Amino acid sequence: MNIAKIEAIPFAIPYRKPLKFASGEVHTAEHVLVRVHTDDGLTGMAEAPPRPYTYGETQESIVAVIDKIFAPQILGLSPLEREVVHARLDRTVGNPTAKAALDMALWDILGQAAGVPVSGLLGGYTDRMRVSHMVGFAPAGQMVAEAERIRDVHGISTFKVKVGRRPYTNDVDACRALREALGPQVELYIDGNRGWTASESARALREMADLGLTFAEELCPADDVLGRRWLVRQSPVPFIADESATQAAEVTRELLGGSATAISIKTARTGFTASQRVLHQCEGLGVEMVMGNQIDGQIGTLCAVAFGGAHRSTARRAGELSNFLDMTDDLLTEPLSIEDGTLRIREGAGLGIDIDPDKLARYRQDA
CATH class of the missing domain: 3.30.390.10 (Enolase-like, N-terminal domain)
Structure with missing residues (x-):
């Protein structure tokens, strides 16, 4: 073959x-x-x-x-x-x-x-994962309304809140509104996509210290080496490296250099082979991981849940597996469904990807 x-x-x-x-x-x-x-x-x-x-x-x-x-x-x-x-x-x-x-x-x-399913080849730990949902920039009221809808319709109780706007107080106010609306039982963590400086990040974290944030992710630029180390030393929550840790060598640099205390694994950028290397590296160092999302469609989401559910370490946390909900359509014959806050791994051999030929013909750009 x-x-x-x-x-x-x-x-x-x-x-x-x-x-x-x-x-x-x-x-x-x-x-x-x-x-x-x-x-x-x-x-x-x-x-x-x-x-x-x-x-x-x-x-x-x-x-x-x-x-x-x-x-x-x-x-x-x-x-x-x-x-x-x-x-x-x-x-x-x-x-x-x-x-x-x-x-x-x-x-x-x-x-x-x-x-056999790919998830079984990779490790076969569980047949489903809890899901977290990304809430993007919008006025605070719209962000709350979106989170409440996703919670009520799909049962999701973990939300990744995009921050990094200036002034930073807009994002602090949005996070506070989300916590007040959703209650203490919902997990919130923030992702700055490198939008703030280290000092802005520190001030924002101090002002959100009472919100019970689970994680903070990439609040300031990866090349601000000293600023990131200074920020992580005083951060009251675990600090996730994402865009700054796109391969195993960068994971080593971020963790041993003190620029992060947790790692986001994205199968869309490291596949399954390199993602396993990152996962085993983190396990050896006693570092937490989350399954991240590259704003994947349903095909990419199938890959992410197959990997995340295959391993005990990545299945512990809710994975970022819901971005496909923001797309108007997709290519799968049988669409994915998030129920009771979880997404199941497809049964059957391989990844379970079955493309609808009519949809592919409609959306492809090279025809």
């Missing part, structure tokens, strides 16, 4: 409303469907969601690097030769989501070939 063909198919699906946060905003999910075909008829799939303001990738660059650079280097290899695949992909710097999608598609093939 060898890799015979690779497709990188750009597609675009509008969001119900703009998603706004400190590093930018998005109006349309301009993603790439990656399909890896073998010579014996199996097809593995994954989704690559570009985030140009974070990783420098665009939809066009993902398609180009897969078609022109990656595919010629791995065609003919066996899906079992994952280390050879990664050795060849890593000759090219960057391009994390393109590499991740290829990796996850290969795992999908292996699960199908073995007749």
